[in-house]
Amino acid sequence: MQSGYVLKSALEPEKEDLAKINRYTRRPFTAEEVYTFKVVLCDNEVDRDGERFASQALQKLAELFRGKSGIFNHSMDAATQSARIYDTKVETDNSRKTSCGEPYTRLVAKAYMPRTQGNQDLILEIDSGIKKEVSVGCSVGSAVCSICGADRRRKDCGHVNGQVYHGQTCCTVLSDPQDAYEWSFVAVPAQREAGVTKSWSKAAGKFESEDAVWGRKWKEKLTQETAKYFTIAYPGIAIETARKMAQGLSPEELEQVEKGLRAEANRHVPLEPQLAVKKDSVDADEGFRI
Numbered sequence: 001m002q003s004g005y006v007l008k009s010a011l012e013p014e015k016e017d018l019a020k021i022n023r024y025t026r027r028p029f030t031a032e033e034v035y036t037f038k039v040v041l042c043d044n045e046v047d048r049d050g051e052r053f054a055s056q057a058l059q060k061l062a063e064l065f066r067g068k069s070g071i072f073n074h075s076m077d078a079a080t081q082s083a084r085i086y087d088t089k090v091e092t093d094n095s096r097k098t099s100c101g102e103p104y105t106r107l108v109a110k111a112y113m114p115r116t117q118g119n120q121d122l123i124l125e126i127d128s129g130i131k132k133e134v135s136v137g138c139s140v141g142s143a144v145c146s147i148c149g150a151d152r153r154r155k156d157c158g159h160v161n162g163q164v165y166h167g168q169t170c171c172t173v174l175s176d177p178q179d180a181y182e183w184s185f186v187a188v189p190a191q192r193e194a195g196v197t198k199s200w201s202k203a204a205g206k207f208e209s210e211d212a213v214w215g216r217k218w219k220e221k222l223t224q225e226t227a228k229y230f231t232i233a234y235p236g237i238a239i240e241t242a243r244k245m246a247q248g249l250s251p252e253e254l255e256q257v258e259k260g261l262r263a264e265a266n267r268h269v270p271l272e273p274q275l276a277v278k279k280d281s282v283d284a285d286e287g288f289r290i
């Protein structure tokens with residue numbers, strides 16, 4: 001199973017740990033000021049989805065996860081706390097073989113958080129083992145069948161994960177990691193969601209975390225809306241041109257432009273027939289349809 005977990009809590013930060021941590025801090029922290037712990041983010045064993053990372057993929061993920069923050073919502077007060085990965089390492093245990101017969105290899109990360117009043121409870125939960133399992137989100141560029149090497153995202157080769165073909169159990173091999181999105185503690189230990197979250201997106205052509213999918217959909221929708229309002233406000237401009245302009249904007253710019261153009265478009269297209277009786281309860285935006 002690809003679930004990550006806390007390997008060791010309350011590490012004593014060594015000198016080189018502090019040097020690495022202080023690369024990410026605004027001012028140098030002392031050993032007393034930081035809480036550090038070790039987590040296994042993922043490994044090369046087949047997970048419950050019938051997927052596994054290629055060993056080289058773990059090396060790339062080790063790079064990608066360095067410096068990444070994990071966000072944790074404390075169950076009691078819902079205050080958001082975060083820890084940052086300051087070091088990663090790929091460890092291979094040659095005495096242990098995976099179900100595919102490869103030496104067991106795992107990606108281990110060291111994370112820190114400043115000791116503050118606000119995260120005492122979280123630290124206690126990590127120390128006591130209540131917070132143990134972590135989930136990890138990443139995207140990969142390649143997902144192939146372990147039996148025939150077919151690209152799993154483009155065609156169905158007929159091989160089924162978990163089935164045995166000529167003595168070899170079929171799985172999907174993930175490699176070429178593109179990005180590491182997030183890592184976080186799973187609220188309830190041992191729940192099924194623990195582990196590596198990957199989702200397949202046709203548009204992006206790679207696996208994405210759920211948050212990334214939401215982000216992309218939000219952007220698509222906002223781009224679409226912006227282009228629509230653009231052509232209403234400026235009828236001489238083709239929708240394709242407007243869309244291209246919107247696509248080049250940052251999220252903040254896109255929101256700003258969408259808002260401005262929506263207001264402008266509303267001036268061009270009456271929200272409701274001029275003679276209609278205005279209903280106070282109806283928000284101006286709700287009546288706007290084209």
Ligand SMILES: [Zn+2]
Pocket residue numbers: 145146147148149150157158159
């Ligand atoms: Zn196949």
